[in-house]
Amino acid sequence: KILIIGACGQIGTELTLALRAKHGNENVIAGDIREGGEELMKSGPFEQVDATNYKAIEDIVMHYEVDHIYLMAAMLSATAEKFPMRGWNLNMDSLFNVLNLAKDKKISKIFWPSSIAVFGPTTPKNDTPQTTVMEPTTVYGISKQTGERWCEYYHQKYGVDVRSIRYPGLISYKTLPGGGTTDYAVEIFHEALEKQEYTSFLSETTALPMMFMDDAIRATISLMEAPNENLTVRSSYNLGGISFTPKQLAESIKTEIPSFSINYEPDFRQPIADSWPSSINDEQAQKDWDWKHEYDLPKMTKAMLNGLESLK
């Protein structure tokens, strides 16, 4: 059985739906502190759970005989800058809960998301390598970098089968993201359809690594299904996808909505974005588990606009 903690979040929602489609609804338990959307809540078992509560998670694991946990709950970069200690505690306590369940052999496999936020201003900005200087300057980035160190430690020391991906900014239409610096690339589509205009909180030249959610979900499942012996990284795999600026994204939207216009009012999230790479090298993921992204910018733009229209 599979448990997804943070199943109602931006990644968790689509990950839960994809895993239910693959393994059967009853075999995938959705856990979150709050209820999710209709499609998620109606398609299989749901348990209200606080990711920082070890006993609550252990009870669910025992009750449903869970053996794989995807821990998708976290406080993202922008919000964690407003509440540093709450962000640190949520992101770390939840990880230790799940790592310790695996150490005690109560579950057999873990997925835990890291982020390109582990990189900082001293990291090479373009085609950022798998192994490089990492001096993150955000609470979220520090928590993800520390989490990666602990994942690798639990694997080396206790044989825990934990797997992780450094997600770029993720773009989806089924669930709104919450508190991320890359969220402009989701908001812009909603406002392009509603108002044909958008005010970007990042400057027009801010290039960031991004990925359409379908690619991110497929990568997650590919990594979790890869043979153990093929994996050479137990901190977290770089995942590249595409890289674009708000201006390039606006141009792509204009090919579908010619009347669309954008303006720029950078806010407190600009320095966060400036500390991150512009593009990521994911050769190791390509080598170890045959990764290849499918959505380029035009294909993602069409998928997002069509997807949002389909939800109306």
Ligand code: VAH
């Ligand atoms: C954020 N969407 O903006 C997340 C992600 C790479 C960015 O970690 O915080």
